Amino acid sequence: MKKISKNIAHLRHLRGVSQEYLANDLNITRSRLSSWEEHRAEPPIDLIVKLSEYFNVSIDSLLKIDLTKVKDLRDLLKIGGNRILFPVMVDSEGKDLVELVPIKASAGYLDGYSDETFIENLPRISLPFAESGKFRGFPIKGDSMPPLESGAYVVGSYVESVSDIKDGKTYVVLTQHEGLVYKRLYNKINEDGNIHLHSDNKAYAPYKVKPEEIFEIWSFVCSINATDSPISDLVFSAIQNIQADVVELKMQRIGK
Template sequence: MKKICKNIAHLRHLRGLSQEALAEELGITRSRLSSWEEHRAAPPIDMLIELSDYFHISVDSLVKIDLTKVNDLRDLLKIGGNRILFPVMVDQDQNDLIELVPLKASAGYLDGYADAEFIEQLPRISLPYATHGKYRGFPIKGDSMPPLTEGAYVIGTYVEQLDDIKDGNTYIVLTQNDGLVYKRLYNTLDNTGTVQFHSDNKAYLPYEVKAEDIFEVWSFVCSINPTDVQVSDLIYTAIQDIQMKLGERELQAGKA
């Protein structure tokens, strides 16, 4: 309930509305609106729908996301007809922050990709050229896409529509059956309703995935490979520090 109440007050302030003005727009009393904002009551389902329509914010976002942490509410992106909020987080200098999905967390990404708390707990780094978009870093598993090997990271920018996939480019994709994969894609939606997944390692055969089984697509921006001598020491050190801290946290939790 706390997030809902905070969000209502936040959205009202963003619109420059008084409690009286918003209450009138919603057809309720000021005291009722005040009870929501002051955490004394929660709006019922019908009013959540009214608020969703009025502010053009999904009900799911009103309930699950702390909207005060969102840099720009226009960062509401669509995929598969469902509205999913991807807040672009910034540091104290207003630099965009990139979430990194640690290797151990990647196994749970299929269940957590739309869970606000899961995403909020991901570690973050900043890259100077990662601007004007939503970015996320994913760990590489296996040897299907050389020269990247286990332990490398791929930074991707979010792709809103499957139609935006460009033939032959590489993408990080979240699928129903395989979870996170990094592949070279070919858009065959018009002909077959599927996307073709190709590996650069010819030992792996191409395969097709139905559009409805694709949940997220991230277009390749850069890779961070531990064997690449040209990788920025600062960036890779940041990832190593995060992995070390996660390991220490797990060790402490095991001793508790």
């Protein structure tokens, strides 16, 4: 857990507090805090939770992401009941790029979505509409959302909060138990406390998800099929990029 050592010190400096001040707030000794920052010891899980709450970042971010590389902590966004770090990839000119999640990597996206290394190694392309905002492409599996079929891609725009869901619109959703799904959503939080997910193929029954079980939401922007889009050549050649091999190696490591 080397990253948490750097992250504690970095977040403390950003907060503008001394080791003694933070140690008092956490009800620990200054020497104990110092041992964490110098990577001579590791905080126990109960204090990792306290640190997460104190700095208002997710436990995943504390453990997995080098926060010293985050240019602006306003990139911390809230989804469901969780505050997460959202790594943003840009090109040499500072323009946002569209990451593509290859089919082989999509099964492990739930483990890798907040991992900076995982996101860095996704194949990326530029698209004309991606001048502002955050976009990502996801592979479609199955036949629950016709006319889209397996092999197509949905490009989505990042949604910051479940409260921004527009009833009846389609979204790519990352959930705690289902992983990545593409569905038509309805916000029923004020009625039964859940988000309702519907398939356009009526053979599939709708179901409900609690807001706190939703980690990411991506609003539909466009779909890209292998045969009918001039952009598709760019997309599928990008997927063939050697970066996809790096993703596969990453997923093999996660699966061990």
